[in-house]
Each structure stands twice: as structure tokens, then as C-alpha cells.
Amino acid sequence: MADRDPEGLVRRLRDVVGPAGVVTDPGAQASYTRDWLGKWQGRVPVVVRPGNTQETAAVVRLCREAHTPIVPQGGNTGMSGGATPDASGAQVIVSTTRLQQVRAVDPVNNTMTVEAGVVLAQAQDAARGAGRFFPLSLGAEGSCTVGGNLATNAGGIAVLRYGNMRDLVLGLEVVLPDGRIWNGLRGLRKDNTGYDLRGLFVGSEGTLGIITAAVLKLFPQAAARATAWVGAASLEALLALLQQARARCGERLVAFEMMTDAALQLVLRHVADTRAPVAGAPPFHALVELADTEPSGLADALEQVLAGAMDAGLVGEAVIAASQSQAQALWKLREGISQAQVRAGPVVKHDIALPITVLPAFCGEAQAAVARTGLDTQVINFGHLGDGNLHYNVLLPAGLPPDAVKDATARLNRAVHDLVVRHTGSISAEHGVGQLRRDELRHYKSPVEMDLMLAIKRALDPNLIMNPGKLL
Numbered sequence: 001m002a003d004r005d006p007e008g009l010v011r012r013l014r015d016v017v018g019p020a021g022v023v024t025d026p027g028a029q030a031s032y033t034r035d036w037l038g039k040w041q042g043r044v045p046v047v048v049r050p051g052n053t054q055e056t057a058a059v060v061r062l063c064r065e066a067h068t069p070i071v072p073q074g075g076n077t078g079m080s081g082g083a084t085p086d087a088s089g090a091q092v093i094v095s096t097t098r099l100q101q102v103r104a105v106d107p108v109n110n111t112m113t114v115e116a117g118v119v120l121a122q123a124q125d126a127a128r129g130a131g132r133f134f135p136l137s138l139g140a141e142g143s144c145t146v147g148g149n150l151a152t153n154a155g156g157i158a159v160l161r162y163g164n165m166r167d168l169v170l171g172l173e174v175v176l177p178d179g180r181i182w183n184g185l186r187g188l189r190k191d192n193t194g195y196d197l198r199g200l201f202v203g204s205e206g207t208l209g210i211i212t213a214a215v216l217k218l219f220p221q222a223a224a225r226a227t228a229w230v231g232a233a234s235l236e237a238l239l240a241l242l243q244q245a246r247a248r249c250g251e252r253l254v255a256f257e258m259m260t261d262a263a264l265q266l267v268l269r270h271v272a273d274t275r276a277p278v279a280g281a282p283p284f285h286a287l288v289e290l291a292d293t294e295p296s297g298l299a300d301a302l303e304q305v306l307a308g309a310m311d312a313g314l315v316g317e318a319v320i321a322a323s324q325s326q327a328q329a330l331w332k333l334r335e336g337i338s339q340a341q342v343r344a345g346p347v348v349k350h351d352i353a354l355p356i357t358v359l360p361a362f363c364g365e366a367q368a369a370v371a372r373t374g375l376d377t378q379v380i381n382f383g384h385l386g387d388g389n390l391h392y393n394v395l396l397p398a399g400l401p402p403d404a405v406k407d408a409t410a411r412l413n414r415a416v417h418d419l420v421v422r423h424t425g426s427i428s429a430e431h432g433v434g435q436l437r438r439d440e441l442r443h444y445k446s447p448v449e450m451d452l453m454l455a456i457k458r459a460l461d462p463n464l465i466m467n468p469g470k471l472l
């Protein structure tokens with residue numbers, strides 16, 4: 001801790017947030033100081049859990065006075081180590097988990113104002129309770145928070161139809177690094193009063209301030225959903241199916257997720273109560289979902305799309321869920337991939353975005369590039385095909401020593417990311433940069449872009465106390 005009197009700081013923080021708002025016992029801190037993948041482990045003198053925005057601002061002011069860096073944390077489900085402190089013991093975690101209020105739901109304006117620590121599933125429930133729909137959806141929705149979703153600009157399974165978190169937010173409240181509160185909680189769809197400050201904080205990964213509340217967009221609830229699983233011989237065939245589904249169903253197409261058979265087999269091996277959805281082992285699979293406010297006709301539309309694709313030889317086996325529980329079983333296969341990978345062994349994660357047109361060529365070249373490393377690997381390729389976002393992950397042998405994992409990670413990153421950049425893609429689509437991709441970002445971003453980002457960082461956080469070592 002840069003502060004010469006760390007115990008004094010902990011005491012002052014406790015005075016602000018009360019005894020229930022500080023965690024100093026290392027055992028009780030364990031779930032905050034380590035990320036869920038077990039890749040990063042940090043150390044802090046205290047985890048501070050302010051109960052409201054004013055307390056959060058007071059905490060930031062105290063940390064600033066004590067020259068103590070802050071690591072903002074929500075649900076700690078991030079994939080890039082952004083919420084894990086370093087091992088110096090000089091940083092403190094500011095957890096938003098007590099910022100729990102749904103402040104307002106306005107079904108006429110189609111907005112809701114929620115605090116940053118509200119868990120995504122609870123935000124979805126609040127919208128549902130008012131007869132509306134909040135569309136952000138991802139595997140960690142039972143534990144990730146709205147603040148974390150904003151700070152990482154989370155994506156997930158419905159970006160194809162509704163956009164990512166950046167597209168779903170209208171206003172923000174943020175505690176700035178100097179402890180002032182910016183109240184930008186406006187529920188406006190038009191507001192041209194200057195620079196896009198809201199946009200700066202979305203995706204800033206805790207490096208520019210602590211988001212304490214947000215105004216989120218709401219949508220009509222679907223009256224019907226239709227879900228199908230298809231097997232296909234190639235990625236090209238799945239892309240053709242995607243085009244046909246879009247052309248025929250328009251905005252009713254809400255999800256188009258892809259996984260290779262290797263990814264599916266991993267889930268079947270490592271996740272309980274799962275079974276193969278279609279016969280045989282087609283090399284590619286897709287989970288397709290339609291939703292509509294109109295209750296009838298959706299299953300027919302999906303059937304027609306699939307029948308047309310079968311006639312055209314695009315897909316082989318296909319199954320349409322006959323009930324909600326069948327649809328859930330299909331989604332369980334898709335959402336089980338993250339867990340299955342963790343159980344299988346060390347995984348080198350690539351969270352990349354490309355124009356969907358180049359995906360087949362990219363995947364062929366990437367397979368060859370991975371093979372050229374000469375490493376013992378298995379590619380687990382899956383993702384949000386409709387958005388061009390692949391999780392081009394590479395499994396390493398279980399039990400590989402940490403140094404060998406580090407070396408393999410560097411070589412595989414270079415092999416895959418060089419290709420991504422050559423195809424004008426992004427090396428960080430939805431999981432953020434955090435500490436995982438910080439060096440990769442510096443390697444690939446142009447000096448101009450890095451300068452612009454650093455200028456913004458210095459302007460907002462001249463003392464560099466917000467989440468140092470992450471992103472930039």
C-alpha cells in the first residue's frame with residue numbers, strides 16, 4: 001500500500017461504510033482476490049463494499065488521499081483478470097455488491113434505472129415484472145452485475161438482435177477518480193449536448209471511474225420462442241443458413257450460436273445431464289433461436305427455414321425444441337462450454353471478432369497456424385456466429401506445468417492474433433482486455449489509438465489510481 005498508514009486507511013474506510021462494508025479477513029477475502037478461472041491471485045488489505053453512491057464517492061476520495069489504487073469489482077465473473085488486484089498488497093478492491101437497488105422502472109419510456117451491483121438476472125426479472133424485457137443474456141447472468149456488464153461492454157447470445165451492452169444503456173452515474181459524482185442518469189434516446197461521456201465509461205474496465213448506476217433500455221416481451229439445433233458439414237453452410245434465417249425472419253432471429261463438434265463433445269464429457277442433440281457427429285453445430293411478440297407462427301417460420309436449408313443441402317440433422325425444457329437442454333449444451341473447458345485442462349482463450357464473410361478462411365488458416373506451433377493442442381472453436389465473435393480457444397494437455405502453459409499461451413496468441421489483425425478483426429470482442437490481453441493490445445493497436453486512449457486516461461485519472469495494470 002502506497003499509504004504509510006494502511007491500518008489508518010482501513011479504519012477511515014470502515015468509518016465511512018460501517019463494519020459490514022469492509023472485509024479484512026484473508027479467508028473471507030478469497031472469493032474477491034482470485035478470479036473464477038483461477039488464473040490470477042491478488043492480495044489486498046481490505047475489500048470495501050460501499051452501500052450507496054455517496055459512500056462510494058467517499059471511499060474513492062479516501063483512497064485518492066492515501067495514494068492507494070482501486071480495483072473496482074462486480075460479480076467477479078470476468079474472463080480477462082480485470083477485477084483481480086495485483087499481488088503487492090498495495091491495492092484495495094471496491095466491490096459494488098451492496099449497490100443493489102432497482103431505482104425505477106418506466107414501462108412507458110421503456111427504461112429502468114438500476115444500481116451497478118444488481119445481478120444481471122435480477123435486472124432481467126425487474127424488467128419482466130413490469131411486463132418488459134431486458135435482452136442482455138450470457139452464461140454468467142446469475143452472478144455478473146450490471147456494472148461489470150457495462151465496464152466490459154458485455155455481449156452474449158442476443159447481440160445479433162439487440163446489440164451489446166453499449167447499445168443497451170442510455171445513462172450512467174459514475175464516481176470519478178477524484179471522488180466527484182457524475183450524474184448522467186438520463187433516459188433519453190436523443191441527446192446531442194456534447195461529447196459522448198457515457199460511451200467513454202462503457203468498456204473502460206474500471207480504469208476511468210466506478211459506475212454506480214445506469215439507465216437501461218427495455219423492449220417488449222416475446223410471446224413466443226422457437227429454438228432449434230442443426231448440424232452442418234461446414235462453416236460456409238452455417239453462414240448460408242444464417243443469411244436465409246435473417247432474410248426470412250428479420251428481427252425475429254435473436255440468436256445464432258455456433259460450436260464445433262469438438263466443443264460439443266467436450267460438454268458431453270464434462271457436464272452432467274447432457275446428451276447429443278442430433279445423430280452422428282457433424283463437424284459444425286448451430287443453436288438458432290427466434291422470438292416474437294406475436295404468439296403464433298414462429299415454429300412454422302423456423303421449420304420453413306430449416307426445411308429450405310435441408311433441401312439446399314446446407315444442414316443435415318436438425319431438431320426443433322418441442323417444449324421449454326427441451327429448449328433449455330439445448331441451451332445447456334451451449335452454455336456448458338465455459339465450464340467444460342475449465343474441467344478439461346489449461347485453456348488459451350481467444351475472444352475475437354471478424355467480419356462474418358472471412359470466418360471460413362480465417363478458421364482454416366488459424367487451424368494451420370496452430371498446428372505449425374508444433375504444440376500438443378486441441379482447438380475448441382465456438383461463439384456468437386451471428387456477430388462474427390468466435391471464442392477460438394485452444395486446450396492444452398491437463399497437468400502441463402505453469403511455465404509451459406505461459407510459453408504455449410504466448411506462441412498461440414501470436415499465431416491466432418496475427419491472423420485476426422491481418423483479416424482486420426479485433427483481438428478482444430466482448431470479454432475485455434483486463435490483464436490478459438494488455439500486452440497484446442499494445443502490440444497491435446496503432447500508436448495513434450494508444451495515445452488517444454492514454455490522453456483520456458490521464459485527463460480523467462491523473463493520479464492513475466483506477467485499476468492500474470489493466471487495459472492500458
Ligand code: FAD
Pocket residue numbers: 036071072073074075076077078079081082083096116137138139140143144145146147148149150151152153154155156157205206207209210211212338339430431434467470
Ligand atoms: P467483474 O468480473 O467483477 O469485473 C469485470 C471488469 O469490470 C473489471 O475490469 C472490473 O474492474 C470492472 N468493473 C466491474 N464493475 C465495475 C463498476 N461498477 N464500475 C467500473 N468498473 C467495474 N461475457 C460476455 O461478454 N459474453 C458472454 O457470453 C460471456 N459468457 C460468460 C459465461 C460464463 C460462464 C462466465 C463465467 C463469464 C462469461 N462472460 C461473458 C464474462 C463475464 O460474465 C462478463 O465480462 C461480465 O460482464 C462481467 O461482469 P462482473 O460483474 O462479473 O464483472
Ligand code: MLT
Pocket residue numbers: 139156334335337338349383391393
Ligand atoms: C461464451 O460465449 O460462452 C463465453 O463468452 C466464452 C468463453 O468461455 O470463452
Ligand code: ZN
Pocket residue numbers: 156383384391430
Ligand atoms: Zn461469448
